[in-house]
Amino acid sequence: MVHVVITGGSSGIGLAVARQYLERAARVSLIGRSQERLEAARARLISETGRSADDILIASLDVTDDAAVQAVLSAIEADVGPCDILVTAAGLVSPMPFDALTGAQFKRHVDTNLNGTVHVISAVYAGMKARRQGQIMIISSGAGLIGLHGYTAYCASKSALVGFAEALRVESRWHGIDVSICFPPDTDTPQLADELKLRPAEAVAMIGRAGLWSSEAVARRIVRALDRRQAEIFFTPTLYLLARFGGVAKPWIYRWFHRSWRR
Numbered sequence: 001m002v003h004v005v006i007t008g009g010s011s012g013i014g015l016a017v018a019r020q021y022l023e024r025a026a027r028v029s030l031i032g033r034s035q036e037r038l039e040a041a042r043a044r045l046i047s048e049t050g051r052s053a054d055d056i057l058i059a060s061l062d063v064t065d066d067a068a069v070q071a072v073l074s075a076i077e078a079d080v081g082p083c084d085i086l087v088t089a090a091g092l093v094s095p096m097p098f099d100a101l102t103g104a105q106f107k108r109h110v111d112t113n114l115n116g117t118v119h120v121i122s123a124v125y126a127g128m129k130a131r132r133q134g135q136i137m138i139i140s141s142g143a144g145l146i147g148l149h150g151y152t153a154y155c156a157s158k159s160a161l162v163g164f165a166e167a168l169r170v171e172s173r174w175h176g177i178d179v180s181i182c183f184p185p186d187t188d189t190p191q192l193a194d195e196l197k198l199r200p201a202e203a204v205a206m207i208g209r210a211g212l213w214s215s216e217a218v219a220r221r222i223v224r225a226l227d228r229r230q231a232e233i234f235f236t237p238t239l240y241l242l243a244r245f246g247g248v249a250k251p252w253i254y255r256w257f258h259r260s261w262r263r
């Protein structure tokens with residue numbers, strides 16, 4: 001049975017990915033900090049998918065704590081079996097102007113979104129390499145592709161994942177490990193509900209009315225991309241164009257934005 005490890009599996013996109021894999025008879029291990037949220041997520045998945053509690057391992061863990069990540073991931077693999085697919089959805093965002101952001105808040109974004117992802121991948125990577133198989137899906141964000149007003153910490157941490165994923169993919173392909181990255185647009189999750197309360201008007205204007213995705217739709221695309229061993233998922237034509245032609249287009253986009261905002 002395929003074993004899928006999902007950080008941030010107690011809520012939003014991670015929880016929706018877990019549901020999709022349980023519906024395909026995989027076993028899942030869900031990671032998050034709050035034991036209460038993990039238990040609620042497991043109860044919900046059992047009732048929605050009809051799978052048993054034995055198929056859903058939950059582990060309370062803060063991905064920023066490297067030593068704890070290594071210990072917990074190795075305990076999970078000893079218990080459930082090697083990790084075949086890793087989805088790194090644990091993340092946070094708290095928009096605010098750069099000069100209102102404390103050093104600690106900036107660091108928390110980088111520690112969670114970038115370093116937390118690196119810690120979890122490094123915990124399963126050696127095993128995947130030894131088995132010469134494994135799939136890793138890194139969840140970045142549309143904000144990893146363009147600078148947004150009020151998102152210095154989030155954009156820095158999510159765009160750093162792009163460089164990390166690309167470099168790791170260059171290495172990992174020799175070892176039979178696929179590294180993918182995805183760039184979800186606004187997705188209807190508890191994180192987005194909190195984020196929207198703080199999103200500055202400038203960012204609203206820049207993001208525009210791109211529409212809201214459901215976590216199920218994002219999860220379906222993630223699972224399909226993993227099936228196809230696709231390296232990147234952009235979800236919308238705009239994000240695809242931004243990723244492919246951003247180097248040329250972004251100076252014009254920023255210019256247009258500053259002009260129209262001044263008006």
Ligand SMILES: NC(=O)c1ccc[n+]([C@@H]2O[C@H](COP(=O)([O-])OP(=O)(O)OC[C@H]3O[C@@H](n4cnc5c(N)ncnc54)[C@H](OP(=O)(O)O)[C@@H]3O)[C@@H](O)[C@H]2O)c1
Pocket residue numbers: 007008009010011012013014031032033034035037061062063064088089090091092093112116139140141142183184185186187188189190191192
């Ligand atoms: N929603 C969107 O519009 C959107 C768009 C683009 C990208 N994303 C990205 O997609 C990912 C999932 O977001 P979501 O919207 O589904 O958020 P969500 O519903 O708030 O879920 C976040 C999950 O991450 C866990 N988490 C947060 N910090 C953690 C830590 N330090 N250690 C372990 N687990 C941690 C949370 O559980 P605990 O709080 O209990 O730890 C929760 O399970 C994030 O990386 C987010 O940046 C979201």
